[in-house]
Amino acid sequence: FEQIAADFEAFAGGLDFDEVIPIPVSALRGDNILSASASMHWYHGPTLMACLETVDVVSQRDTAAFRMPVQWVNRPDATFRGYAGTVASGTIRPGDEVMVLPSGRTTSVARIVTYDGDLEEAAAGQAVTLALADALDVSRGDMLVESESPAQVSDQIAAHLIWMGEEPMLPGRNYVLKAGTQRANASVSLLKYKVSVDTLEHQAGKTLEMNEVGYCNVAIARPLIFDPYRENRETGSFILVDRLTNETVGAGMIDFGLRRATNIHWQALEIDKSARAEQKGQKPCVLWFTGLSGSGKSTIASLLEKRLHARGQHTYVLDGDNVRHGLNKDLGFTDADRVENIRRVAETAKLFTDAGLIVMVSFISPFRSERRMARELFDSDEFLEIFVDTPLEVCEQRDPKGLYKKARAGEIKNFTGIDSDYEPPENAEIRLDAGSRAPDELVDELIETLEKKKLI
Template identity: 55%
Template sequence: MAHVSDLIAVDIDEYLTSHQYKSLLRFITCGSVDDGKSTLIGRLLYESHMVFEDHLAQLEADSAKVGTQGTDLDFALLLDGLTAEREQGITIDVAYRFFSTEKRKFIVADTPGHEQYTRNMVTGASTADVAVLMVDARKGVLTQTRRHSYLVSLLGIRKVVVAINKMDLVDYSEEIYNAIVTEFGEFAEQIGLSDITYVPVSALKGDNIVEYSVATPWYDGPTLMTYLEEVPVDDDVAAGPFRMPVQWVNRPNLDFRGFSGRIVGGSIKPGDPIRVLPAGTTSTVDRIVTMDGDLDVAVAGQSVTITLTDEIDASRGDLMCAGDAPAEVADQFEAHVVWMHEDEMLPGRPYLLKVGTRTMGVTIAHPKYRVDVNSLEHLAANTLELNEIGVCNLSLDRPIPFDAYADNRDTGSFVIIDKRTQNTVGAGMLHFALRRSHNIHWQDVRVDKAARADQNNHQPGVVWFTGLSGSGKSTIANIVESKLHTLGVRTYLLDGDNVRHGLNRDLGFTDADRVENIRRIAEVSGLMVDAGLVVLVSFISPFRAERRLARERVEAGEFIEVHVDTPLDIAEERDPKGLYAKARAGELTNFTGIDSPYEAPESPEIRVDTAAMTAEEAADQVIAVLRARGTIS
């Protein structure tokens, strides 16, 4: 049900046309718990006639049953749709609602106030143009108010209205209102918020929501609805340089080839020069095609198909830019990362990163610092937990075009995806490219891997032994190396315990340290393969993702995964180092197989059943596979 307009009865076609072309404002409400965010949105829906009669009847019944406003309607119940929300009187999930007035259409996100739902608030704020920050007039600016203000600033929302709510409970005091304005203004200056409007309201009573309140004759600013209807949006994006991520190469027939996508910055018209990144090819816009015909100009927010005067190579994931103001291209960045998954971020683990329509591999370095979103302090951190925010360096597996998030939220934001589960585990904002991203290049060398292999008279490769502690990995690897040495094969054995005396002596046994442990060994083994060696790697290497990283570090056919498959009870029975006994006694934490998981290989090249064969037989099996593959003769 849209806002009731006189045009509906007079000229329905004109009404529908006017409604179609109204501007759209996306905004969020945020603030401390019980500041009245849901009540405010419920009031806006009610005042804009967005509540159907049956919903209103249900609201009256729910208000009497679980409401918090006595005999009055509890407008918050229009937003809190989860049973747990209604029972506790708090917002947990992000609630999106649509409403409209004569002047504008709105999508509003009611976001949770609790710190443990930071990721929910980030989700709701990611597409918002305006933030409505709620402050309880009785309590003033609280820690949670500061936290949400920081997140609003971090996420690039520059237009903020501070709704000082529950003025009816402080007798509409101008002094209290002015004190809150002063306190919040001082804090806002610290975090870079400058475009702020303050409105004294009572969401429950309706004061200064749609109509001016007679109880605040001292207030001469806009009502909340007036602000929302009139605040300009998208000015910076529309005025910026042209940007359009290519979503689809449109080729309906042999005579037409266009590039389809949504414009996320600036404007474009036929005859304008464009540059397609990351390749850097250039051309000129020929036509701007839509379902309703060609356009003379297209602007940010429109979805179009662009044809060019030249047949250039461009595909999904590329970025079309203004020819005279292209985006940057880089593969290493500093960025804010918001972690959104129950499993902690593991620095060094390969994830997927999605920017616009482009997806690529990424590894995240240890955080430079974690931000305490309550105090804004920068804290030391080895990883990021659920709902935590930190500043990290990112390394991508290929260069991408980008803008700093502060310049363009679409081309400067990203999500992080777990490779195995395809779950979104994080999100973030790009700050800038690291200078080394531009300065480091591959140096051509005269002697390459093929030349070294020819001199060695065998092919290089990695034989990666993985299994529980006590499974027999090192024993089998030692025998394999001895046999290869007898055959004249140039080898090197990387053993998990040995490298922790030097290269990895700074690492512990947390999941994050285990990931870094294997990342380093994957790099070292890759270099040794390039040197023409057969590298034998004996590590527990408990996680599939890191073993996959090691496999990807070398060429196809150069990696042999050997699962030394020993049941836990047998490995524990052997316990040559007494580690299982210590783990069972609680003297060792994060011990694989006891209180830290081991992810067995799903399809290893070799599976060694140590319960059914000797170490010598297992070594012979590895040698046979190396011969069959042509690694050795």
């Protein structure tokens, strides 16, 4: 028993328990459950029930600072405006000063309103409506907090993540993060390490499979209001949801906000995208060519650029092979690397459109999720997805680089269309039948479409 207890205490040393109390019990005979066992004369500690009766059961959320995520703005008429939600932690009374996050504005509580009448105090777990002394801009997803002990706000966090999805977690892939009433797009920007559930040791890894635990940096599309999980479980936890299936694929516990997120600010510049576009006399946009290897993406994009250049348009082609010689030379062809490949290219294309250019992106980009991520970086009229629809058998017949032959022979792994999936677009703006039509004819069609959309 002593050896088992010592082993467990050693294992639990990294779990930050306040105390570990080993108790030998027999559920079958009831030994050391209610009364001391007559069969364990060598044990002189408490019984299980005696131990449980001494455990401090004061809830963390009762003693933590006041937090109330705003669920709904309650405005039945012009005479009343209140903010409804469930108190996540702490207590609140009329007259208490509160801060609205993320704005940072402060005010005081005028009333605590419920269906049964006003309250003198509201505590953790109670659903109430708070009327504030001042008229402030507060909406769903904001949080009312104790002004002397505010929550943190950051768009980058470090967190432990438990993965529950059947598909692996891929750094760079966009998911929906939900924390209380907050909702935002988010991605794992870095998997620092995986945690072995058997030994708690740190292990290297690029992805998380189902039931694996990792320590990650998470980037969020908008500032997140939170407390570290160790301080407040209610405001320190979140879930990740798959954007296509709406399945909950991960659960996270926030450790801290990354300092670089608060040290870096967007620098406003005097010359913006519209000024650069006006100088060039064109409307900047992204033409995103997607399709199998050998479908004709690069050929069509190159011909299109040549035609646009002859018309005096300012263009640039981001080609999959070319980019892998420089910007993405460190990436392979695993699913995780493909996601990062597209993320980098999408951000690069965004910079080029900001410069006022017409950008042609020619990448296999096999996953719908990443193409959607790329689309969401741009205004709705700036992004055109062009599906170069060429059957696999035609691509294999062409095989200009001999890649399909190598993939069929097992010399190339993770080759799209052979042993790695390609997810065709469901609602592409333009579909090109490149299996039976000549590239020049397809470029004529593209030019006509761009003219109709007044992009050129």
